[in-house]
Amino acid sequence: MTEPARRHIAIIGAGAIGVISAIELLRDGHRVTVIEPATPGGEQAASYGNAGWLSTHSVIPPAMPGTWKNVPKFLSDPLGPLAVRWSYLPKALPWLVQYLLSGWTDARVEATARALRPLLIDAPALHRKLAEEAGVGHLIERQGVMHVYPSRAAFDADALGWSIRKRVGVTWMELSADEMRQREPDLHPRYQFGVLVEEAGRCRDPGGYVAALADHARSLGAEFVAATARGLRQANGKPVSVLTDKGEVTCDAVVVAAGAHSKPLAASIGDRLPLETESGYHVMIESAETGPRTSMMASDAKMVVNWTDRGLRAAGQVEIAGLAAAPNWKRAEILRDHLLGMFPKLPKDLPPAAIRSWLGHRPSMPDGRPCLGYSSASRDVVYAFGHGHVGLVSSARTGRVVAQLIGGREPEIPVAPFDPKRYL
Numbered sequence: 001m002t003e004p005a006r007r008h009i010a011i012i013g014a015g016a017i018g019v020i021s022a023i024e025l026l027r028d029g030h031r032v033t034v035i036e037p038a039t040p041g042g043e044q045a046a047s048y049g050n051a052g053w054l055s056t057h058s059v060i061p062p063a064m065p066g067t068w069k070n071v072p073k074f075l076s077d078p079l080g081p082l083a084v085r086w087s088y089l090p091k092a093l094p095w096l097v098q099y100l101l102s103g104w105t106d107a108r109v110e111a112t113a114r115a116l117r118p119l120l121i122d123a124p125a126l127h128r129k130l131a132e133e134a135g136v137g138h139l140i141e142r143q144g145v146m147h148v149y150p151s152r153a154a155f156d157a158d159a160l161g162w163s164i165r166k167r168v169g170v171t172w173m174e175l176s177a178d179e180m181r182q183r184e185p186d187l188h189p190r191y192q193f194g195v196l197v198e199e200a201g202r203c204r205d206p207g208g209y210v211a212a213l214a215d216h217a218r219s220l221g222a223e224f225v226a227a228t229a230r231g232l233r234q235a236n237g238k239p240v241s242v243l244t245d246k247g248e249v250t251c252d253a254v255v256v257a258a259g260a261h262s263k264p265l266a267a268s269i270g271d272r273l274p275l276e277t278e279s280g281y282h283v284m285i286e287s288a289e290t291g292p293r294t295s296m297m298a299s300d301a302k303m304v305v306n307w308t309d310r311g312l313r314a315a316g317q318v319e320i321a322g323l324a325a326a327p328n329w330k331r332a333e334i335l336r337d338h339l340l341g342m343f344p345k346l347p348k349d350l351p352p353a354a355i356r357s358w359l360g361h362r363p364s365m366p367d368g369r370p371c372l373g374y375s376s377a378s379r380d381v382v383y384a385f386g387h388g389h390v391g392l393v394s395s396a397r398t399g400r401v402v403a404q405l406i407g408g409r410e411p412e413i414p415v416a417p418f419d420p421k422r423y424l
């Protein structure tokens with residue numbers, strides 16, 4: 001095998017995608033500069049406050065056949081699990097149309113599931129290895145995750161998603177009400193049916209994990225520049241620098257991994273990609289004494305409950321309101337109320353200071369697939385953004401693929417479905 005050419009790579013963004021890409025590029029012997037204005041793993045990043053699921057089975061895109069029927073609800077119920085802010089509708093409309101169309105038929109949903117599965121498979125093992133290298137192996141656990149439903153009929157209503165999961169190789173165990181009670185004695189008895197996906201894992205502190213990976217990248221030689229990228233500058237079709245608010249960073253190649261903020265960076269070299277943000281929230285009870293034994297998703301609330309090293313976290317909600325919208329903390333209160341309802345032994349009179357709330361921005365493409373591939377302008381600009389609801393779980397494989405693309409090698413998984421040019 002030929003040695004990869006050593007070059008200077010600038011990575012924009014130090015979320016999960018950026019820092020893991022940095023580690024994989026350093027492994028190939030490249031010089032790496034990470035441009036990030038904030039603390040890696042800090043609250044500004046979606047990678048900080050997500051639910052921590054390493055769910056290898058999260059292959060079903062957000063839009064499904066029939067989702068269009070819910071559009072009036074998206075618009076009329078501002079606090080529903082998925083809502084579009086009226087004031088943002090004109091801006092979001094083209095994205096929403098593409099979103100609905102990409103889930104219009106079973107075949108389209110299955111195509112996305114087949115594309116995503118290789119990106120997610122083995123994620124707990126890949127993350128565990130990375131975490132061990134970074135000295136935080138304990139943050140990644142491979143104990144399975146659970147979906148809980150009020151009834152078997154409610155599970156059956158999700159049949160399309162589960163049948164597609166089965167076709168792409170996901171296996172699971174179904175749990176009766178009694179089996180659920182034995183496993184989850186503190187869960188409210190209104191949940192009568194469960195699905196345990198044993199292959200999935202979880203992260204005990206996504207923000208701490210990303211911070212540790214950034215430290216690891218630093219120890220391998222990455223340089224971190226505290227700056228905000230404003231665009232890319234090219235000469236003869238090649239990137240020569242990243243323009244930042246603190247000056248130019250010259251380089252041989254660029255990886256754009258600025259999460260939901262990546263759109264203007266791609267546009268600076270002419271790639272107008274339909275990246276939108278799906279805002280999400282979490283609430284965290286820092287000193288909870290009861291909760292799930294296995295990390296779980298409540299199907300009725302579309303909310304994941306996960307123990308983290310910072311407290312008991314409930315994360316979910318989707319709001320299409322753009323990056324500039326002020327948080328709507330009522331959404332966090334909805335998550336809190338669901339959480340307290342799920343685990344009746346949690347105290348109902350918690351003082352506000354005992355609960356922390358957070359808003360994050362998922363970087364979302366309409367079809368639920370990331371942009372992972374070369375820019376239209378040059379093979380020296382690689383896009384690695386738009387991972388939507390699965391950016392943590394998929395970040396380990398994404399980082400490897402980024403290094404393979406930069407090195408001009410054949411990626412280890414099929415990446416044609418993620419080609420940014422599908423929208424150009």
Ligand SMILES: Cc1cc2nc3c(=O)[nH]c(=O)nc-3n(C[C@H](O)[C@H](O)[C@H](O)COP(=O)(O)OP(=O)(O)OC[C@H]3O[C@@H](n4cnc5c(N)ncnc54)[C@H](O)[C@@H]3O)c2cc1C
Pocket residue numbers: 012013014015016017018035036037038040041044045046047048049050051052053054055227228229230257258259260261262279280281282304315316317360361362363384385386387388389390391392393394
């Ligand atoms: C409520 C919620 C729950 C979620 N649950 C899960 C889950 O359980 N499992 C899962 O896999 N995924 C989950 N996700 C999705 C996941 O968090 C994201 O897909 C993932 O974190 C995206 O990672 P990223 O590195 O692309 O972006 P980010 O983590 O957002 O990082 C981007 C970084 O780029 C920096 N940046 C931005 N603009 C610039 C610029 N111009 N110049 C330089 N740097 C810049 C930012 O400061 C930031 O640090 C969830 C998301 C939310 C909101």
